[in-house]
Amino acid sequence: MVRSIVSVLLLCLVMQVAHGAQNNIDGVRIWPSTDNTRVVFDMKTAPEFTYFTLKNPHRLVIDLNDTKDSFSLSDVENSGNLIDKLRYSTPKNKSSARVVLELNRDTKPSLFAMSPEGAYGHRLVVDLPDSAPQTLPSLTASTSSVVLDDSTSVRDRDIIVAIDAGHGGHDPGSVGPAGTFEKHITLSIAKKLESMINKERGMRAIMTRSDDYYISPNRRPEIAREKKADLLISIHADAFSQPQPRGGSVWVLSMRRADTELGRWLEKSERHSELLGGAAEVINDKSSERYLTETILGLSMDHSMATSHDLGNKVVEELKQVTSLHKRKPQAASFAVLTAPDIPSILVEVGFISNPQEEKNLNWSKYRERLATAMFNATKRYFKQVPPDGTLWAQEKANNRTHKVRSGESLSLLAQRYNVKVSSIKAANALSSDVVRVGQVLNIPST
Numbered sequence: 021m022v023r024s025i026v027s028v029l030l031l032c033l034v035m036q037v038a039h040g041a042q043n044n045i046d047g048v049r050i051w052p053s054t055d056n057t058r059v060v061f062d063m064k065t066a067p068e069f070t071y072f073t074l075k076n077p078h079r080l081v082i083d084l085n086d087t088k089d090s091f092s093l094s095d096v097e098n099s100g101n102l103i104d105k106l107r108y109s110t111p112k113n114k115s116s117a118r119v120v121l122e123l124n125r126d127t128k129p130s131l132f133a134m135s136p137e138g139a140y141g142h143r144l145v146v147d148l149p150d151s152a153p154q155t156l157p158s159l160t161a162s163t164s165s166v167v168l169d170d171s172t173s174v175r176d177r178d179i180i181v182a183i184d185a186g187h188g189g190h191d192p193g194s195v196g197p198a199g200t201f202e203k204h205i206t207l208s209i210a211k212k213l214e215s216m217i218n219k220e221r222g223m224r225a226i227m228t229r230s231d232d233y234y235i236s237p238n239r240r241p242e243i244a245r246e247k248k249a250d251l252l253i254s255i256h257a258d259a260f261s262q263p264q265p266r267g268g269s270v271w272v273l274s275m276r277r278a279d280t281e282l283g284r285w286l287e288k289s290e291r292h293s294e295l296l297g298g299a300a301e302v303i304n305d306k307s308s309e310r311y312l313t314e315t316i317l318g319l320s321m322d323h324s325m326a327t328s329h330d331l332g333n334k335v336v337e338e339l340k341q342v343t344s345l346h347k348r349k350p351q352a353a354s355f356a357v358l359t360a361p362d363i364p365s366i367l368v369e370v371g372f373i374s375n376p377q378e379e380k381n382l383n384w385s386k387y388r389e390r391l392a393t394a395m396f397n398a399t400k401r402y403f404k405q406v407p408p409d410g411t412l413w414a415q416e417k418a419n420n421r422t423h424k425v426r427s428g429e430s431l432s433l434l435a436q437r438y439n440v441k442v443s444s445i446k447a448a449n450a451l452s453s454d455v456v457r458v459g460q461v462l463n464i465p466s467t
């Protein structure tokens with residue numbers, strides 16, 4: 021989806037309209053999110069508009085030329101706390117409408133028109149960047165669950181998995197032939213995955229969004245970083261212009277995009293400390309700072325990419341037990357959500373919503389549950405093998421012995437030999453069956 025964002029100066033007229041055709045506001049939608057509130061005016065034809073801001077109290081005033089003020093603004097649903105009120109005011113002339121947004125805080129609005137696309141017609145989009153926290157109940161709930169308990173030592177912290185439900189709010193993602201929105205499917209799978217992870221001792225899930233609102237693709241990895249995530253899983257559903265393509269696929273950051281991103285991060289020296297943690301303060305010498313940053317960032321990126329590939333392979337293995345595969349190996353791509361140099365990130369396309377059968381499957385709760393289970397099992401298997409430093413799982417692994425399976429050995433035989441339960445060995449290795457193969461290295465729990 022290509023969006024032309026027109027930079028608008030105060031009182032600068034932008035859009036061209038067919039004169040004489042009177043415009044109308046058909047609907048108004050408000051999408052509050054953590055750092056931006058978006059207001060969308062559904063218009064009959066392309067909007068011709070000017071705007072200005074006022075202080076004491078803060079207001080955004082929009083003049084819509086050649087537009088009727090018949091739509092009732094008092095009924096617009098407003099769950100955020102940036103916009104206090106939406107109302108009409110005396111227009112500058114008889115044929116125009118003046119809309120006033122009463123704001124609780126100062127903000128630098130940006131306004132642009134969008135042409136018809138998919139289910140939507142002409143729109144006037146108002147973006148209100150907002151750094152003050154929103155009181156979205158769902159968001160508060162997921163945030164509070166991430167706060168580390170003071171009684172927990174840093175040596176046995178939880179592994180934090182950031183789950184990103186693709187799209188949301190005014191962005192429905194792809195739309196299936198029967199009218200299913202991708203944004204609803206991704207959120208449902210994300211929530212199922214979240215609850216599986218939160219039930220697992222030593223793991224914790226955080227959500228980039230836990231409701232139907234818009235977050236820009238660039239903001240999503242930032243949320244994962246703020247929550248100190250060890251991994252980011254972005255969930256999407258594919259679509260194609262033809263109904264035939266089907267199956268899931270897994271995507272990781274491409275090498276070329278990785279290089280570009282590395283360069284971008286190196287340029288932003290003010291953000292180095294964000295990536296390097298405490299290391300940045302230790303580096304006092306400015307001339308060697310860049311070199312060290314490059315080295316550490318490079319290593320971090322290598323690690324992220326290796327992890328992403330490894331985990332991507334595991335997700336593919338698990339997914340193929342639930343769905344057919346569109347691609348049998350993780351694919352490299354340049355997606356904005358996969359650009360974190362320091363957080364291993366994968367994007368899972370759970371299937372083609374444009375395929376009528378897969379759309380039907382995706383609408384089935386049990387099927388979404390299976391997809392979430394596949395991602396959960398893969399994640400768990402990966403972290404059992406390579407638990408991040410400082411986590412409970414890393415500590416447990418350090419206490420465990422390992423055993424390399426030889427020909428003729430079974431789980432029950434090993435359980436007997438090490439005097440532990442079969443179920444404990446399975447749990448320590450996230451095994452879903454009793455089958456082990458020769459050469460496999462198993463963690464043997466100490467108790």
Ligand SMILES: [Zn+2]
Pocket residue numbers: 186187193194202256257
């Ligand atoms: Zn998508």
